[in-house]
Amino acid sequence: MTEPEQPSEQPSVPLSVLLADPGLGLRQVAGPAGDRLVSTVGTTEIEDPSPYLVGGELLLTAGVRLPPDAEGVDTYVRRVVAAGVCALGFGVAPVHDEVPAELVAACDRHGLPLLRLPPATPFVAVGQATYAAIGEARNRALREISRAQSALAAAAARPDALRAVLAQLSGHTGAWAVLHDARGNELFSAGPRPAPPTPGRVRDLAVRTLARVRTGSGGRSAPAAAADHEGGVHLTVHTLPGADGTATALALGQAATTAPTLVHRQITGTAAVLLALLTSPRHALGTDTHSAGALVRLMLGAAPADVAPALAPTGHWVVVHGRYATAPPPGDDPAQLATLGTALGTAYLYVDGSELKALVPGAPDVRPDVPAQAADLGWVLGFSTPVPASELAHADVQAGRALQRAIAADLPAVVHTRDPLTVHGLVPAADARELARTRFAPLDDAGSPGAPVLVETLRIWLTLHGSWDRTAAALHVHRNTVRHRLARIAELLDVDVQDPGVRMELWFALHWLPDEDQDRPG
Numbered sequence: 001m002t003e004p005e006q007p008s009e010q011p012s013v014p015l016s017v018l019l020a021d022p023g024l025g026l027r028q029v030a031g032p033a034g035d036r037l038v039s040t041v042g043t044t045e046i047e048d049p050s051p052y053l054v055g056g057e058l059l060l061t062a063g064v065r066l067p068p069d070a071e072g073v074d075t076y077v078r079r080v081v082a083a084g085v086c087a088l089g090f091g092v093a094p095v096h097d098e099v100p101a102e103l104v105a106a107c108d109r110h111g112l113p114l115l116r117l118p119p120a121t122p123f124v125a126v127g128q129a130t131y132a133a134i135g136e137a138r139n140r141a142l143r144e145i146s147r148a149q150s151a152l153a154a155a156a157a158r159p160d161a162l163r164a165v166l167a168q169l170s171g172h173t174g175a176w177a178v179l180h181d182a183r184g185n186e187l188f189s190a191g192p193r194p195a196p197p198t199p200g201r202v203r204d205l206a207v208r209t210l211a212r213v214r215t216g217s218g219g220r221s222a223p224a225a226a227a228d229h230e231g232g233v234h235l236t237v238h239t240l241p242g243a244d245g246t247a248t249a250l251a252l253g254q255a256a257t258t259a260p261t262l263v264h265r266q267i268t269g270t271a272a273v274l275l276a277l278l279t280s281p282r283h284a285l286g287t288d289t290h291s292a293g294a295l296v297r298l299m300l301g302a303a304p305a306d307v308a309p310a311l312a313p314t315g316h317w318v319v320v321h322g323r324y325a326t327a328p329p330p331g332d333d334p335a336q337l338a339t340l341g342t343a344l345g346t347a348y349l350y351v352d353g354s355e356l357k358a359l360v361p362g363a364p365d366v367r368p369d370v371p372a373q374a375a376d377l378g379w380v381l382g383f384s385t386p387v388p389a390s391e392l393a394h395a396d397v398q399a400g401r402a403l404q405r406a407i408a409a410d411l412p413a414v415v416h417t418r419d420p421l422t423v424h425g426l427v428p429a430a431d432a433r434e435l436a437r438t439r440f441a442p443l444d445d446a447g448s449p450g451a452p453v454l455v456e457t458l459r460i461w462l463t464l465h466g467s468w469d470r471t472a473a474a475l476h477v478h479r480n481t482v483r484h485r486l487a488r489i490a491e492l493l494d495v496d497v498q499d500p501g502v503r504m505e506l507w508f509a510l511h512w513l514p515d516e517d518q519d520r521p522g
Contacts, residue, residue, distance in 0.1 A: 012037035012056065013133040015087055015113060021129055024121055026089070030104040031113035036086040039134075041127040048079055055084025058115075058130065060123045062091040063100065070102040077106040088112055089126060093119040141263045148172040148267040156274045165278070166190040169271040173264045179250055179275065180206045198233050209237045238268065240276040250275055315361065316386040318368045319399040320344060322356030322379045323407065340379065343371035362386030368415055375412035382406055383415040408463050408474040436512040439505070442492040449485070454492075455513065457485045462507050466498075 015036045019026050039056035042049075045064040053059070059080060067073050080088065088107060090099050099116050107114035117126065151172070155164035162179065170177040170191030178189035178199075184207035186199075193199065209226045228235045238250045250272055340351075346360045356379060362368060368383045382403025384395035398416040406414040443451040457475060461482065464470045472479040486497055495502045 011134045011138050012039040013130060013137055014038075015058070017133050018058070018126070018129060019115070024126060024129055025118045026121070026126075027116045029099055029114050029116045030107035031087070032111050036113060038086055038130055041123075041130045043123050047076070050079040050083040053080065053083040053085060055086075057085050058087050058089055058126070059085045060089040060091065060117070060126060062094070063096050063103075066100065066103070070105070073100070073102040074106045074109070077103070077110050077112055081110045081112050085112065087115060089115040089117050089123075091117040091119075091121075091123065144172070144263050145266050149270050152267070152270055152274055156278060161278050162275070163188050163190065165271055165274055169268065172267050175264075177250070177271075178202060183207075194233050198235075201228070202235055202237070205235055206237045209239055236268075238272045240272060316364050316388055317392060317395065318360040318362040318386050319384040319392065319395040320356070320358040320360055320368075320381055321396075321399040321403040322358070322374070322381045323403060324354035324356070324378055325380050326378045340374065340377055343374055343377070345369070345371075356381075367417075370413040370415065380406050380411070381413040383413065385416055404460070404474075405463055408460055408470070432508075432512040436509040439493070439509040440513055442494075443489070446488060446492060454485055454489050455510070457482060458489055458497075458506065459510050461486060462503060462510070466503075 015038055018024060018038065019028060037056065038058045040054075040058075041060065042053070042057045043060045044052070045061060047065050047067070049059065067076055077088070088103075090096075090103065092098060099114070104114060106112075117123070148168070151168045152165055155161065155168045158164040166177045166179060166188055167190040169175070174191075176189065176191040176193055179187045180203065181187055184203050186203065194202075205226060205228055226237050240250055250268075340356075344358055344360055346358055360368065364386055366386060368386065370381065370383065374381050380403065382399045382401070382405070384398035384402065387395040402414040402416040406412070440451070440455065443454050446454055457471070460474050461467075461471045464474065468479045468482050471482045475482065490497045493506075495506070497503065497506070
């Protein structure tokens with residue numbers, strides 16, 4: 001079994017695109033006819049450019065210092081081929097009237113495509129056309145990935161989510177997609193099924209990969225994927241970690257001529273995360289299939305208010321927001337997700353770069369557990385109080401504010417709490433909300449930077465006991481900006497923000513100030 005192939009992430013464009021550009025007038029005069037991928041364009045007139053090449057170049061030259069004899073030309077071509085040049089472009093004029101026959105013969109001999117550049121085509125024009133084509137290819141790839149991810153998210157919300165996700169994965173990659181359980185049994189598949197014995201070979205690869213993950217025989221962390229070839233078919237297996245230490249396997253089979261591209265790898269990564277959620281033993285905890293699909297949509301970034309109507313009416317949930325405290329962000333590393341999900345006690349986990357969102361099953365009036373492993377993994381977390389599904393939007397606000405307080409106070413985690421035996425419990429909620437609206441209404445006329453920015457600055461400044469420097473650090477602005485904003489707040493509200501009584505009043509009002517589109521306090 002081999003380790004997974006890592007396709008080059010360097011953006012590139014097929015050589016045929018440049019040859020087909022009528023504005024360039026390029027013509028291939030030697031070398032194989034098969035398409036090559038050009039990742040950059042270089043120009044050189046030195047005798048041995050190989051030390052300065054990185055591979056993938058379309059190397060342009062006018063032959064100013066081309067060796068005068070056939071042996072020297074052969075050595076030149078052999079060196080640039082060894083350096084990974086994908087093609088050689090030769091500019092006719094001003095040094096040579098035509099492409100030298102010795103160069104044509106050497107490129108044919110060493111399998112290097114040789115392009116003839118007419119006198120009217122500047123080298124710069126070739127570079128501009130290449131990079132424009134690379135940019136367009138990148139945009140097409142991003143559009144394809146975006147469409148596929150949207151389709152996968154919609155498929156994950158269907159009652160037949162597993163089959164639907166596999167069907168979308170197969171449709172967008174052109175692969176045969178099959179899901180195996182922890183023992184290697186085929187659960188579902190989609191797409192063109194390869195002829196025997198390829199399906200058996202896929203199963204064997206899945207079983208071996210799952211065994212290595214279970215035993216950790218690959219070292220400290222066993223590989224989460226593997227690749228192989230069988231009868232002209234490119235095989236890949238991705239393991240999907242379960243919250244209880246088990247794993248399933250997602251296998252793909254593609255024709256060897258259409259091995260996974262970077263776009264396919266991105267789409268497969270999204271599908272793998274969704275399938276890991278859908279196959280987790282914790283996934284159906286207290287929910288039906290429709291509710292499970294709603295949770296998946298939440299993990300892909302949907303607002304809790306949009307998801308709440310589809311969740312089961314019984315049971316309570318804790319919303320968790322997180323931010324990765326160190327660099328670089330962990331991305332969608334399966335091991336990181338599995339470990340963090342286990343620490344939080346949930347599989348409903350979504351990580352986007354350095355941002356995290358999760359839903360954790362909870363119980364009424366029970367304080368959420370803060371896992372020590374989260375801090376060890378580099379996360380700062382904010383927890384809401386347990387709420388029924390109908391109040392997820394409120395809990396989402398709580399979790400966001402708890403995360404802000406954790407970051408501002410340099411704590412690994414903060415749980416949102418409010419004791420009913422405080423002034424918040426003594427003042428009727430309707431009166432408190434009206435007080436908050438009235439108190440901060442003058443900020444609506446603030447102009448730049450606007451009421452939301454001023455309110456957030458005031459909130460952080462009060463949280464940090466009026467510390468200018470710590471507030472500036474938490475907001476990523478200069479301390480003078482904080483002073484200017486507080487002076488503007490004091491002017492608009494006609495208060496002295498240094499007065500402890502004023503601070504107490506503002507702090508109380510902030511707790512009851514409704515968020516946009518919310519009618520409850522945070």
